[in-house]
Amino acid sequence: MAQTDRRDAPGLPDFSLLKRLARDQLIYLLEQLPGKKDLFIDADLMSPLDRIANVTTLKQHEVDKLYKVELKPVVSVSDQLCFLIRPRIQTVKWIADVVKSDKAVGRFRRYKIIFTPQKFYACETVLEEQGVYGDVTSDEWEFYLLPLDDDIISLELPEFFRDNFLEGDQRWVTTAGSALRLLHFLFGPFSKVYGIGRCAKMVYESWREQVEDGEKKAQNPDIGNVFLIDRDVDFVTPLCSQVVYEGLVDDIFRIKCGSVEFGPDVTSTDKSLKVMLNSQDKVFNEIRNEHFSNVFGFLSQKARNLQTAYDKRCGMDIKQMKAFVAEELKGLKQEHRLLSLHIGACESIMKKKTKQDFQELLKTEHSLLEGFEIRECITYIEEHINRQVSMIESLRLLCLLSLTENGLLPKDYRSLKAQYLQSYGIEHLLSFANLRQIGLLVEQQPGETLTVMESKVGKLVNDKTAGKLTDAFSSLAKKSNFRALSKRLMLIPKTGEEYDLRVPRDMAYIFSGAYIPLSCKLIEQVLERDGWTGFEEVTRMLNGHEFAVTGGNSGTETRNKTDPQRIILVMFLGGCTFSEISALRFLGRERGCKFIVLTTAITNSSRLLESLLDNQG
Amino acid sequence: MKESKRAVSSILVDDDDDDDDDDDDDVEKVSWSGEPVGTFSEASTRVYAPELRKPKSECKDYFSDWSPEETVKRMRKGKVYSLERFRSLQDKLLLLDEAVSAHDGNVITAVLIYLKKSLSKEIFFQELMVREIALRHYVHYLKEMEEQKTLVELMKLPFSQDDAIHVQDHYTLLERQIIIEATDKKGEAEIFKKFPRKASILNMPIITTLYYSCFYHYGESEGTFSSPANIRSTFRISEKQYILTALGARAKLKSWFDVDSLFNTKNWLGYTKKRSPIGFHRVVDILQKNNAPVQVLKDYVSLIDDAELKLSLAQKYKCHDIVIEMYRDLKDRQQLIVYQGKVERGSHEDRKIDQLLGNMQIRWKN
Numbered sequence: 001m002a003q004t005d006r007r008d009a010p011g012l013p014d015f016s017l018l019k020r021l022a023r024d025q026l027i028y029l030l031e032q033l034p035g036k037k038d039l040f041i042d043a044d045l046m047s048p049l050d051r052i053a054n055v056t057t058l059k060q061h062e063v064d065k066l067y068k069v070e071l072k073p074v075v076s077v078s079d080q081l082c083f084l085i086r087p088r089i090q091t092v093k094w095i096a097d098v099v100k101s102d103k104a105v106g107r108f109r110r111y112k113i114i115f116t117p118q119k120f121y122a123c124e125t126v127l128e129e130q131g132v133y134g135d136v137t138s139d140e141w142e143f144y145l146l147p148l149d150d151d152i153i154s155l156e157l158p159e160f161f162r163d164n165f166l167e168g169d170q171r172w173v174t175t176a177g178s179a180l181r182l183l184h185f186l187f188g189p190f191s192k193v194y195g196i197g198r199c200a201k202m203v204y205e206s207w208r209e210q211v212e213d214g215e216k217k218a219q220n221p222d223i224g225n226v227f228l229i230d231r232d233v234d235f236v237t238p239l240c241s242q243v244v245y246e247g248l249v250d251d252i253f254r255i256k257c258g259s260v261e262f263g264p265d266v267t268s269t270d271k272s273l274k275v276m277l278n279s280q281d282k283v284f285n286e287i288r289n290e291h292f293s294n295v296f297g298f299l300s301q302k303a304r305n306l307q308t309a310y311d312k313r314c315g316m317d318i319k320q321m322k323a324f325v326a327e328e329l330k331g332l333k334q335e336h337r338l339l340s341l342h343i344g345a346c347e348s349i350m351k352k353k354t355k356q357d358f359q360e361l362l363k364t365e366h367s368l369l370e371g372f373e374i375r376e377c378i379t380y381i382e383e384h385i386n387r388q389v390s391m392i393e394s395l396r397l398l399c400l401l402s403l404t405e406n407g408l409l410p411k412d413y414r415s416l417k418a419q420y421l422q423s424y425g426i427e428h429l430l431s432f433a434n435l436r437q438i439g440l441l442v443e444q445q446p447g448e449t450l451t452v453m454e455s456k457v458g459k460l461v462n463d464k465t466a467g468k469l470t471d472a473f474s475s476l477a478k479k480s481n482f483r484a485l486s487k488r489l490m491l492i493p494k495t496g497e498e499y500d501l502r503v504p505r506d507m508a509y510i511f512s513g514a515y516i517p518l519s520c521k522l523i524e525q526v527l528e529r530d531g532w533t534g535f536e537e538v539t540r541m542l543n544g545h546e547f548a549v550t551g552g553n554s555g556t557e558t559r560n561k562t563d564p565q566r567i568i569l570v571m572f573l574g575g576c577t578f579s580e581i582s583a584l585r586f587l588g589r590e591r592g593c594k595f596i597v598l599t600t601a602i603t604n605s606s607r608l609l610e611s612l613l614d615n616q617g
Numbered sequence: 618m619k620e621s622k623r624a625v626s627s628i629l630v631d632d633d634d635d636d637d638d639d640d641d642d643d644v645e646k647v648s649w650s651g652e653p654v655g656t657f658s659e660a661s662t663r664v665y666a667p668e669l670r671k672p673k674s675e676c677k678d679y680f681s682d683w684s685p686e687e688t689v690k691r692m693r694k695g696k697v698y699s700l701e702r703f704r705s706l707q708d709k710l711l712l713l714d715e716a717v718s719a720h721d722g723n724v725i726t727a728v729l730i731y732l733k734k735s736l737s738k739e740i741f742f743q744e745l746m747v748r749e750i751a752l753r754h755y756v757h758y759l760k761e762m763e764e765q766k767t768l769v770e771l772m773k774l775p776f777s778q779d780d781a782i783h784v785q786d787h788y789t790l791l792e793r794q795i796i797i798e799a800t801d802k803k804g805e806a807e808i809f810k811k812f813p814r815k816a817s818i819l820n821m822p823i824i825t826t827l828y829y830s831c832f833y834h835y836g837e838s839e840g841t842f843s844s845p846a847n848i849r850s851t852f853r854i855s856e857k858q859y860i861l862t863a864l865g866a867r868a869k870l871k872s873w874f875d876v877d878s879l880f881n882t883k884n885w886l887g888y889t890k891k892r893s894p895i896g897f898h899r900v901v902d903i904l905q906k907n908n909a910p911v912q913v914l915k916d917y918v919s920l921i922d923d924a925e926l927k928l929s930l931a932q933k934y935k936c937h938d939i940v941i942e943m944y945r946d947l948k949d950r951q952q953l954i955v956y957q958g959k960v961e962r963g964s965h966e967d968r969k970i971d972q973l974l975g976n977m978q979i980r981w982k983n
Contacts, residue, residue: 088761089762118695119695120723121692121723121726122723122727122758125727163722167756168749168750168753169722169754169757170720170721170722170750170754171722171723171726172722173722174721202720213694382857383899386824386858386861386862387861388825417779418779419855421783421822421823422822422824422852422858423823424822425822426786429780
């Protein structure tokens, strides 16, 4: 049922090497602090670490107890404390407090901080200012890349999105460049690099510099081409409801580092179960990219096939039975287990989603994408807010409206914002400010609004300052030109012809035939044209920063002939959704190439919006 | 001693070639570590001897010669560096601008930390104002360091006039909630015994407060703070918001009479008719979610404008009379026969359909 790979499809490189490298480096660092030690792990690092080195491995290297980093006093009695953390000032401050309170009671311990993937100077400054710089040793664990599956690699840096696109902080640019450098070193050299977006350009330049300074590697490349794309080039796609199986599972159950926790309602027992979701799960692998409408039918058919296979044993003699048990039974039992799990998940999903509500929600989303009956959409959103259906979903719909309509009418903005605050609470005032700043939820004619703000603030502070401040942050927001782009790139398939979701004809199937994801369409077009020539109209609507560079390696090589040329690494800066990954897999099958998705983190609408909320006080 | 010192510095500088072996001891400044002269082999001094004859200022190995470009480069690679030599304002700004053009937030922030320490607030802020990217990094740093005071001095966050109203509303709401909470906590009225409160009303949003009021204080006079009417007018709640909220609360309590009254309005002749700012299909949906019986649902299904929607909802919620009447109006005999199969034999609906099918005066279309 799942479109099988073409026989001529290129093979993917083996990324398990990345895990081994990371593991070896971590062990080396742990051994720099010989003897028994307690290890404190950043909450965000627990899942990634689990994929690299499990508890057993850690204990084999003299790690005694494991704790999660929580900003409160430590109860550990060990003489040596090791901290494995992301370079956050808040965490470093807490570590400094731990050291200081030990000092205050005259307790002597050894402290080692392992920053991953790198240390920031600001962190060192905190140690210095707190007077503990000389009491701790620190190291960097260069763990940049976590393979989540055969064709997905993640930097596990969800903070990349907010830091870069909301705060305008470029701290992770070099990190992204280093991740690329590592891939280039192990699986390159890359011959062509395409990209679009301010951050993409910076990352490219950072990578370029690092490669120039580093060792020159002339080897047989596994990966030929790279495409860098900023998340803010396409905000619409991650905000749409996902309807491919893996996307739905992520939206509802939250997949974390390639694994998900299914509750009792799915497992049909009284316990929850944590399962890995990747290509190793044969059942999952066949349904992951499918539109949800196909999944249940597929699973039922498989269940029937399974029953038939089981039934074979009636009428078997002892010898056959023995063979059956020895060879087939285990596999069948495994398949059975996975099947019932996924059927349970489907039922749970259907209960939650396939009610009238979800149909109406999708209808509204599709109307917004199409630009059809917008007033009705606004009414729907207003009532959604009034009924307090869901804080995040109401916000998501508002942002979709803003992005597809190039901003809300001032009266709509004011009214919907007021109603939102009335329904969900005043604490969301700052969230609206953030969403406006990043360009997700804006009023039309922003220029006018800025002057209003400037004149009001101007009364409190001198005018020059106010103007500069708004300038500094307003330039972060990109103007959305969705409607124009949609027409030019034909992102909305023509209605009228029935769209067969069982045999998808283009990438729009991931959204029930209503919309081709902008990000993936851009990638498709640029690869087809081998660059951006002839696409000036589009790049202008995307606010520029596009580039296409040919490395030293190719040029004379005939395009698309060699295997590495047909393996394309797509790097999403700011996050990527499972729907986009499914779309790229489809595109790959169509074009006889394979996409490897490299992302700063897996994201979806909830994660994207939650990272922009500021509900303090 | 002096010559040995130079030899040591030059050896340290030549560490350029072994990146990975750089001690991660994070020494920010190269300082004379006080190692005795005798540690250096004859070989190293011989190698560097020619250098020692050059005048100090021409010696490229001193970090006093590291330009902003070189310093930033070294910082990006995690190598030893020194910022203290950038003492003039001009040099400091060159350093900052170089850091910004390198697109490395880690370095930009490090330079900003140094400038913060070595420049007065006024001058530092002044220069930040004309450097967008540096300013953004500094603001982010302040947020992370929780230096709210400095942030406020720098920013004076621009909230619009509208936002001021929202904040005002919030305080008014809180005042009211405190008063309501004080009385309701005792829970003396009958309704609190039948439906005990699950949580305090403090800090709940306006709509939640209105729902609460419609649930526990429905019908109270506008004069009291706890009445729905008072909340509605104080917070300028729209008709749509009010009706949706009141509907939810009264439906939950199964007060169908109250629900009915929400939609009653008198026309100019004094006759009561039903009106709603939200579609009646929405009303049906909310009632159904609150387990309203069919007798109640059908009254509202019959008010739905859109015929297709009305028919599908009537079928969904088994409002037989409505379905039958609609098929009759559509003169659709076939569908009526099909529908007869869905109703109970001998029931009132069954007989009704029989009657219609037998009616010779109707000009069926099929």
